[in-house]
């Protein structure tokens with residue numbers, strides 16, 4: 037795992053270029069998909085094609101092999117990297133090739149074919165300009181689509197000027213591109229073998245789709261007489277027609293282009309004549325189109341992933357990079373920290389765990405905070421956070437239990453014995469919070485002493501620069517139990533879920549919620565309830581989280597049966613009930629709680645929409661306010677409800693549009709990640725300090741966001757429900 | 763509803779691709795106007811219609827040698843289809859080396875029959891699905907000029923054509 041020092045160094049050297057590029061791609065994605073009339077339908081189509089293709093993979097591979105061979109090509113299915121490299125070396129050797137030109141292919145990076153060929157004395161040239169920059173610089177890709185995303189124009193110019201010593205020093209992007217085009221153009225035309233990847237391969241006709249922008253893949257195929265295409269076995273889809281949703285989605289999802297310049301649909305061997313580029317007598321059409329074609333399909337762990345209930349979804353990935361670009365942490369550190377041997381970004385956890393093993397996934401898996409912002413961005417609807425959670429759980433279990441008295445005392449069940457100390461502390465925050473309230477205010481004094489903070493830093497990795505939550509002596513549940521409902525003839529009846537923070541720390545927002553609901557004629561009860569399991573889930577403690585989920589449903593079920601709606605203040609807990617519990621509970625238990633749960637503003641919105649009067653709430657005329665929604669709330673499409681209600685109450689609302697505040701539950705508390713968390717938070721700070729925003733009071737829905745904003749700004753933020761209480 | 767052609771031309775413009783149109787009988791004049799010399803190209807018998815457009819009355823060297831190709835500025839080829847909503851061209855890969863002529867040049871001039879403009883990507887892929895399944899074949903869906911952002915800013919003309927011009931051959935009235 038990258039240490040705080042390593043992350044700081046990466047942010048210093050590569051952070052600016054990575055941030056600018058990924059955010060540019062991410063904004064481009066939002067704009068580009070907004071132009072599609074049927075974005076969701078295209079994503080559903082893409083998903084179902086991939087689901088079916090992986091289900092029928094063995095048959096499709098047989099069909100593809102038959103078709104390619106009938107077309108005159110060869111198919112080789114390689115068990116692993118070494119097997120694939122042996123085969124490719126054989127092809128190159130048989131052709132007696134001195135030079136191999138390559139277009140960009142992550143799968144060829146995975147097998148490290150360059151090293152294998154270079155060891156044989158073959159000159160291997162990357163022709164994608166980004167890949168070529170990295171080849172010259174001897175650096176690793178930091179992004180699956182734009183591999184040199186971490187390099188600025190200035191650093192590329194410096195590299196080229198040093199390496200090639202051109203007559204005139206190169207400076208602009210235009211000059212650098214011209215230079216590379218010329219240099220690579222000469223190398224392409226006298227190469228014998230061209231290696232490409234393949235984004236998709238169709239079983240019906242043996243057609244491969246290559247999605248590129250520069251034209252180097254076209255040249256790599258057209259200028260050589262031996263074409264080797266390297267792809268994972270998961271790239272096969274049934275028909276040419278099935279390419280349609282992917283062609284529309286892949287560019288938009290990745291770099292935000294509606295479509296890349298070239299989508300090559302090649303059914304090799306292609307008819308383009310193989311010419312001698314130094315011939316000045318023979319017309320082009322008189323050259324023969326004698327080409328050898330080898331399709332090397334790589335297993336390398338994929339067929340095992342297919343049999344793995346949780347990793348299987350990874351195989352649907354079309355490597356578009358949306359999950360990298362939409363990820364707040366990735367935007368700060370890039371793929372050199374947030375990546376494994378080959379792949380980077382959120383889905384890399386699945387790829388690296390399946391291909392390389394858990395130890396590689398462990399190196400970066402912590403950087404996924406489960407914010408879910410990639411979920412709606414993924415064109416094939418992969419639950420990327422879930423894959424990260426499952427892999428984290430497996431990594432925990434791989435470890436020996438730490439056996440520390442402190443945390444063992446905090447871990448009531450044996451189920452997640454494997455999780456390391458820090459993960460178990462955060463995972464069992466419920467116990468801490470209960471103890472905290474019971475002993476407040478003494479607990480708060482103690483926790484804030486230097487000695488205590490040093491111990492927490494050393495033993496638990498809690499960063500001393502973070503303020504700790506201040507526990508309230510009277511919990512929300514106690515407060516509610518001690519008062520009578522103000523509603524005599526209720527419109528509706530609800531159970532307000534006392535999430536951990538509302539109950540112990542931010543009790544005021546809980547009281548405000550009760551008052552607002554009562555003003556709108558809702559009878560509210562606040563029973564004691566277990567915490568949702570969000571905390572253990574985010575630490576990869578799936579068994580503990582499941583236990584929480586079961587206890588929560590047991591607690592809430594009688595209320596639901598009694599006709600009460602479940603209202604949730606904390607968005608991350610609401611997302612547990614309506615999203616994550618699907619993985620943890622049986623179907624009927626999940627449906628029951630999911631269908632009856634509402635985020636508090638979603639509920640208020642519904643009440644107002646159904647005849648509730650805004651006059652019973654506290655209203656204003658045009659007061660200005662800034663609102664930061666919560667990542668998981670936005671993924672569920674529930675930001676709009678808060679904005680609408682605030683506007684109905686007379687507020688002039690501006691909203692932030694950063695993907696995440698950076699705190700992400702316990703993430704920002706951890707010593708290793710504190711600075712990264714603040715770097716991510718800095719983007720929110722910038723927006724909240726913008727002209728026209730800087731003087732507005734700030735409201736935010738999530739507990740973590742509130743804590744983060746509190747640390748970022750002078751202004752103390754509040755939960756928006758507190759504005760509405762009379 | 764915008765016509766297929768209007769939406770196609772709108773999309774081309776947004777991509778920075780220039781367009782001209784001509785009647786079949788005036789094609790050679792349109793080609794002459796569109797090319798920057800030295801120009802090379804393909805005999806358009808197959809791709810431009812029933813009549814074999816020889817391009818003999820143009821500055822274009824048809825079926826050039828490899829060296830002439832490398833020295834050329836403009837490459838003239840046909841396009842099989844246009845795709846209305848994206849401004850894409852579907853380029854075939856023929857034994858006459860249309861792939862080389864559209865790719866190893868600075869400026870690509872593509873000749874497209876108006877009736878070959880498909881309304882959208884869905885229709886174009888369906889058409890290719892049918893063709894590939896019947897007769898095999900390959901195609902490039904080319905949208906705008908070749909481009910890269912790998913050198914720190916967006917630059918046109920990475921490995922492929924830096925400029926693209928489309929000549930639409932209008933249907934006879």
Ligand code: SF4
Nearest residue numbers: 353354356357359414
């Ligand atoms: S997981 Fe989804 S979003 Fe991420 S690269 Fe793969 S397809 Fe794209």
